[in-house]
Amino acid sequence: MSQNVTLIATAAMGLEAIVGKEVKALGYEDVQVENGRVFFEADVSAIPRANLWLRTADRVKLQVGRFKATSFDQLFEQTKALPWEDFIAEEGEFPVVGKSVKSKLYSVPDCQSIVKKAIVERLKVKHGATSWLKETGALHRVEVAIHKDEALLTLDTSGSGLHKRGYRVGQGEAPLKETLAAALVQITNWHPDHPFVDPFCGSGTIAIEAALIGQNIAPGFNREFASEDWHFIPQQAWEDAFQEAEEAANYDQPLNIVGSDIDPELIDISKKNAMEAGLGDLISWKQMQISDFNPKQDNGYVVSNPPYGERMGEREEVEQMYRDLGTIMRDHPSWSIYVLTSHEGFEKLYGKPATKRRKLFNGFIKTDYYQYFGKHVKAKPTSGKGFSV
Numbered sequence: 075m076s077q078n079v080t081l082i083a084t085a086a087m088g089l090e091a092i093v094g095k096e097v098k099a100l101g102y103e104d105v106q107v108e109n110g111r112v113f114f115e116a117d118v119s120a121i122p123r124a125n126l127w128l129r130t131a132d133r134v135k136l137q138v139g140r141f142k143a144t145s146f147d148q149l150f151e152q153t154k155a156l157p158w159e160d161f162i163a164e165e166g167e168f169p170v171v172g173k174s175v176k177s178k179l180y181s182v183p184d185c186q187s188i189v190k191k192a193i194v195e196r197l198k199v200k201h202g203a204t205s206w207l208k209e210t211g212a213l214h215r216v217e218v219a220i221h222k223d224e225a226l227l228t229l230d231t232s233g234s235g236l237h238k239r240g241y242r243v244g245q246g247e248a249p250l251k252e253t254l255a256a257a258l259v260q261i262t263n264w265h266p267d268h269p270f271v272d273p274f275c276g277s278g279t280i281a282i283e284a285a286l287i288g289q290n291i292a293p294g295f296n297r298e299f300a301s302e303d304w305h306f307i308p309q310q311a312w313e314d315a316f317q318e319a320e321e322a323a324n325y326d327q328p329l330n331i332v333g334s335d336i337d338p339e340l341i342d343i344s345k346k347n348a349m350e351a352g353l354g355d356l357i358s359w360k361q362m363q364i365s366d367f368n369p370k371q372d373n374g375y376v377v378s379n380p381p382y383g384e385r386m387g388e389r390e391e392v393e394q395m396y397r398d399l400g401t402i403m404r405d406h407p408s409w410s411i412y413v414l415t416s417h418e419g420f421e422k423l424y425g426k427p428a429t430k431r432r433k434l435f436n437g438f439i440k441t442d443y444y445q446y447f448g449k450h451v452k453a454k455p456t457s458g459k460g461f462s463v
């Protein structure tokens with residue numbers, strides 16, 4: 075089979091451009107950004123690399139085919155015409171999931187079973203199977219996604235979503251997804267030489283993602299991926315990708331990262347999560363309420379996801395926290411402040427319009443990312459190492 079594949083890095087709404095940038099930073103050139111997806115052409119060795127390195131993508135999928143289908147017959151025949159045997163070995167397990175939006179073929183269960191039947195027919199012939207396919211081997215989750223009568227057939231190379239880095243052993247009430255936390259850090263121009271603080275750190279996600287970025291540690295280094303056992307990806311490609319990640323990590327990069335929170339239990343959880351992420355005591359954790367925050371250095375970054383005040387009875391308290399943050403930061407004009415919240419009155423409470431705002435979804439919650447650029451921030455030094463973006 076050909077060694078080249080079309081891969082799709084899926085992205086949460088609003089993060090597509092950041093995922094696209096990450097894909098390019100890995101060295102892939104033919105990158106196309108669509109709603110929720112970033113397509114790129116690459117050698118199969120990109121499957122291990124993309125899974126290991128993409129910090130802000132949800133999953134990496136492999137495109138098996140894309141075609142127009144307005145009848146079940148068309149869906150069946152065109153699915154059967156695709157080279158499934160190149161990707162699914164005779165023993166491979168291949169459950170089919172599906173979705174359909176604004177399309178003639180709207181019955182998802184029917185689409186799934188037609189796709190399943192077409193793949194079974196194709197594989198039986200191509201693998202010369204005499205009886206039924208046992209499906210006792212590696213898992214290949216097939217997805218049929220139909221949008222405006224165009225079917226996209228993919229295999230999920232990641233397994234569990236890429237936000238599952240493997241370090242979260244505990245969490246608070248409203249933890250950020252690791253992929254979004256990494257995006258919040260990447261949107262800033264923070265460089266690890268500068269102080270970094272999350273004063274509402276909860277279970278520590280933003281600070282941990284910043285540390286992984288700061289030392290150029292591949293976010294997927296401590297987990298497994300569904301495609302590790304796929305027959306058409308040489309084992310060497312996985313070994314090379316892990317080796318490359320090991321060499322690119324800059325464990326000597328000093329970090330100046332602090333996570334603090336009013337809740338001491340969350341500080342304990344953050345410590346455990348950071349330990350699990352292999353960061354040891356690289357991050358300083360501190361139990362502290364926001365009104366006691368008092369930066370001692372210059373040119374630092376606050377990147378945070380405070381409470382939004384959406385719950386009954388907490389609004390006033392939360393609004394006071396935003397005011398406190400604004401009052402404190404007024405005396406530190408060299409600091410850059412980045413706050414994600416759904417509270418539309420944030421800028422007023424903080425006391426200043428943001429330099430820049432960006433709409434982002436935190437799960438299903440519509441939020442804004444308020445960005446205040448510090449006055450004396452030096453230009454970000456360019457790093458010769460790794461793939462940091």
Ligand SMILES: C[S@@+](CC[C@H](N)C(=O)[O-])C[C@H]1O[C@@H](n2cnc3c(N)ncnc32)[C@H](O)[C@@H]1O
Binds near residue numbers: 246273335379
């Ligand atoms: C939305 S959560 C942050 C979640 C975090 N990003 C994570 O991934 O786990 C907001 C955090 O603010 C903390 N908090 C609430 N009031 C605070 C205050 N006055 N000062 C500091 N932290 C506070 C809460 O304990 C909670 O952990």
